[in-house]
Amino acid sequence: MKKIILFLILLQASLFLNAQTEKCGTMEALGEMFINDPGLKEKKEALEKQDQQWIKENGRLKNVTEYNPAEQKISALKKGSNPTSLSHWGYDNVLAKTIAAPTNLNQIVSPSPNCVKGGEFVTVTGLVKGNVYRISTCGANIFDTQMSLYTAGGAQLVGYNDDWCGQQSEITFNPLTSGNYDILIDEYGCLSNSLCAELVVELIYTPRPVITIPVVVHVVHYGEAIGTGRNISDLQIQSQIDVMNEDFRRKNADISSVPGAFRGISDDALIEFCLASEDESGNPTTGIDRVLGGQASYTNSSMNSLVKPNTIWDRDSYLNIWICNMNSSVTTFPGGAANIDGVVVHYTWFGRVENVATPFNLGRTAVHEVGHWLNLYHIWGDQSGCTTDDFVTDTPVQDFYTSFGTCPAFPKYDGCTSDYPGVMFYNQMDYSGDACLTMFTYGQTARMEATLFGARASLQNSQGCGNTTGLSEKNILSDVSVFPSPSNGTFNIKTKTKEYSLTVINVLGEEVYSENISSKASTITLDLPNGVYFLLLKSGNKLSSQKIIVQR
Numbered sequence: 001m002k003k004i005i006l007f008l009i010l011l012q013a014s015l016f017l018n019a020q021t022e023k024c025g026t027m028e029a030l031g032e033m034f035i036n037d038p039g040l041k042e043k044k045e046a047l048e049k050q051d052q053q054w055i056k057e058n059g060r061l062k063n064v065t066e067y068n069p070a071e072q073k074i075s076a077l078k079k080g081s082n083p084t085s086l087s088h089w090g091y092d093n094v095l096a097k098t099i100a101a102p103t104n105l106n107q108i109v110s111p112s113p114n115c116v117k118g119g120e121f122v123t124v125t126g127l128v129k130g131n132v133y134r135i136s137t138c139g140a141n142i143f144d145t146q147m148s149l150y151t152a153g154g155a156q157l158v159g160y161n162d163d164w165c166g167q168q169s170e171i172t173f174n175p176l177t178s179g180n181y182d183i184l185i186d187e188y189g190c191l192s193n194s195l196c197a198e199l200v201v202e203l204i205y206t207p208r209p210v211i212t213i214p215v216v217v218h219v220v221h222y223g224e225a226i227g228t229g230r231n232i233s234d235l236q237i238q239s240q241i242d243v244m245n246e247d248f249r250r251k252n253a254d255i256s257s258v259p260g261a262f263r264g265i266s267d268d269a270l271i272e273f274c275l276a277s278e279d280e281s282g283n284p285t286t287g288i289d290r291v292l293g294g295q296a297s298y299t300n301s302s303m304n305s306l307v308k309p310n311t312i313w314d315r316d317s318y319l320n321i322w323i324c325n326m327n328s329s330v331t332t333f334p335g336g337a338a339n340i341d342g343v344v345v346h347y348t349w350f351g352r353v354e355n356v357a358t359p360f361n362l363g364r365t366a367v368h369e370v371g372h373w374l375n376l377y378h379i380w381g382d383q384s385g386c387t388t389d390d391f392v393t394d395t396p397v398q399d400f401y402t403s404f405g406t407c408p409a410f411p412k413y414d415g416c417t418s419d420y421p422g423v424m425f426y427n428q429m430d431y432s433g434d435a436c437l438t439m440f441t442y443g444q445t446a447r448m449e450a451t452l453f454g455a456r457a458s459l460q461n462s463q464g465c466g467n468t469t470g471l472s473e474k475n476i477l478s479d480v481s482v483f484p485s486p487s488n489g490t491f492n493i494k495t496k497t498k499e500y501s502l503t504v505i506n507v508l509g510e511e512v513y514s515e516n517i518s519s520k521a522s523t524i525t526l527d528l529p530n531g532v533y534f535l536l537l538k539s540g541n542k543l544s545s546q547k548i549i550v551q552r
Contacts, residue, residue: 024368024431025328027382029300033336043335048391051375051450059106060446061172061393062134062204088261088420089146089190091154091182096120101127102203109201116199118143119192121184123152124201129178130268132205132442137185138165143195144188145169149264152180159264160421162188168197172204172394172442174267176255207270210249211452214276214464215241216285216313219347220293220324220549230325230347232355237275237288237323240351243363244273244370247428247438254438259410261421265394266439269448271374273319276464280314287464289313292548294530297325300344308340310532311547315341317462319373321366323347329365331372334455343369359405359433367428368437374448374456376440379429386416390429392443398423407436500539506531 033040055061097111101124111122116137127133137145147169149159158181164170167188175181183201187193217240221231246252250268258266275287291311295302303322312320320342329345348357349365356362380398381388389397399414403425411422425432426439440448452459504513504526512533513526533548 024365024372024378025300025330027378029330030333037337040336044333047335047375047455050454051447052391054450054454055446058450059204060449061443062202088148088157088160089184089186091148091150091157091184093119093121093182093184093186096122098123098125099201100125101133102201105203105206107203110199114198114200115196116185117192117194117196118145118185118187121150121182122199123180123182125180127173127175127178127181129175130207131203132172132174132267134170134200134202134204135159135173135183136165136168136170136200136202137197138168138170139198139200141168141197143193143197145197146186146188146190147171148184148186149173149260150182150184152182154182157260160261161264162419171264173264174250174442176250176263207268208449210270210272211460212272212274212465213319213459214278214287214317214462215273215319215321216276216279216287216289216464218289218291218307218311218320218322220291220298220307220311220322222293222296222325226290227354229355230323231290232323232347232350234286234288236351236354236356238351239353240363240366241273241275243352244367247364247367248272248370248440250439252438254435257436258426258438259421262424262426262439265441265443267442267445269440269445271448271452274465276313276318278463278466280317282463289547293324294549297327299326300328300330303330303344304340306532307549308342310549312339312342316458318464319343319370319459321345323350329369331369333372334375334451343373345369359435362434362437364428364434364437371429371440371444371448375451376429376444376447378431379424379427380416392441392447394441394443395427395429396422396424404431405433407433500537503536503538504528505534505536 096116099109099111099122102109103126109124116122124135135147135149137147144167146162147160148157149171150157158176159171159173161169161171183199185197185199187195217237219231219237221229224231227233227236243252248269248271250266255263255266276285277287279285289311291307293307298307303324303326307322307324308320311322315338322342322344324344324347326344326346329343329349331343332341343366345366348355349360350356350363352361352363376392377390379390379392379395380400381390386397386399396417399416403412403423408425411420412425413422417423424430424441426436427444428437428440429444430437499516499518501516502514502524503511505511512528513524515524528548528550530550533550535548
């Protein structure tokens with residue numbers, strides 16, 4: 001079994017990334033960070049070990065080969081031993097037994113006697129949405145089992161597995177709806193027989209309370225009016241928060257389009273997001289921070305050197321998302337530098353309304369990047385070939401992405417995955433188009449949970465979502481634009497109030513300009529040196545601010 005150090009994997013991965021078609025540059029950026037900061041590699045490996053230990057100690061995964069955090073290894077559980085299975089089997093079995101679902105954590109129920117023959121099915125009553133069940137024939141069985149899971153009566157296939165553990169089958173199943181389900185057992189080849197398979201249904205996870213992460217969206221524009229170009233509207237931003245809340249909770253309507261063979265291992269991550277209503281100082285906020293940038297477009301390097309350090313909110317209390325004109329999206333993994341931590345997304349890939357561009361027009365780019373921020377890798381393990389993996393047991397081994405921006409026909413196979421159901425191009429951590437990125441697996445949600453109770457545990461104490469009053473009092477600034485460019489220091493200011501005072505301060509808190517204004521629209525010319533500034537507008541006891549980055 002080939003051993004590949006994670007550091008080398010990420011460096012080699014960068015050789016395959018094409019800046020013109022690459023929408024996610026996260027792994028390339030991480031490889032560069034490892035070069036610049038060798039200590040980061042060791043810290044990342046320590047955090048990986050910590051996450052794996054948390055998953056093991058909290059019983060999130062069972063019957064799983066443990067990964068060495070410093071080396072990536074292919075688990076035989078994922079590869080499968082039978083490459084000739086090309087489909088699931090139809091609903092043509094006969095009832096063997098009806099059993100009630102387990103109701104207590106770690107409780108196991110089985111038919112009595114525990115003998116399910118090829119060509120039979122067992123009905124399990126009372127499976128509960130949100131509970132996760134291990135449905136398995138792994139054990140001392142004497143024929144090669146395949147398992148298909150249907151809603152009771154056979155109306156819909158909702159799960160399938162072959163060869164999870166040697167020649168036996170297992171599904172980790174979180175029902176989309178509570179109810180009764182039929183577990184079909186067949187001998188490989190859709191055969192019936194008189195031999196016995198041992199079936200167990202175990203309740204392995206009950207849902208914890210939802211964790212809500214406060215989000216601040218930094219809109220880095222170039223002087224456009226709000227709702228135009230880079231300066232995307234509040235509505236577009238809110239639509240992205242809506243997508244994230246749907247996808248991380250498995251409430252997205254298009255989860256129903258995922259074939260049952262993959263949908264059966266999809267999961268609710270129990271993570272939600274809110275636009276922050278309270279800033280770092282406890283003041284009311286909309287969670288939207290509009291930043292006048294000094295460049296028409298950015299690279300990862302220019303974002304890290306100037307924009308992020310001067311705009312970031314405390315990464316221990318907020319998820320920082322920057323929206324700008326950059327040709328790829330980039331995210332920091334847990335453990336990176338505190339002053340650049342967060343997600344960067346191109347402004348036409350953010351949200352699902354108004355200024356969005358196909359095939360990344362449904363908000364899935366940000367979902368993908370937040371997955372990285374919560375310690376998920378690309379599903380193929382970020383190297384061409386079949387020798388690397390993503391530290392997740394229930395995603396298939398697959399080659400470097402081959403369906404960038406598209407939704408191929410199901411099933412799709414490649415040189416690594418030649419058995420049904422093939423490549424999981426429905427997974428949020430793949431590179432398919434937004435229309436088919438629809439699911440996280442149970443193994444992926446376990447990794448994200450480990451991160452939220454590990455490296456990003458401080459987010460659970462954040463008060464960023466706690467203040468729901470005073471937003472209209474705060475937001476007196478309706479529009480700020482600059483023409484013809486940020487470098488000439490000419491500002492066109494529009495507000496909702498006629499009389500207000502304007503103060504401009506630099507990052508040291510020094511006042512560089514002040515004026516009382518009695519007009520809803522005003523043009524002000526300032527000769528500002530390169531740097532970061534704050535426009536403060538005050539009317540009575542109401543205050544609003546706008547960041548400006550001047551860079552000639």
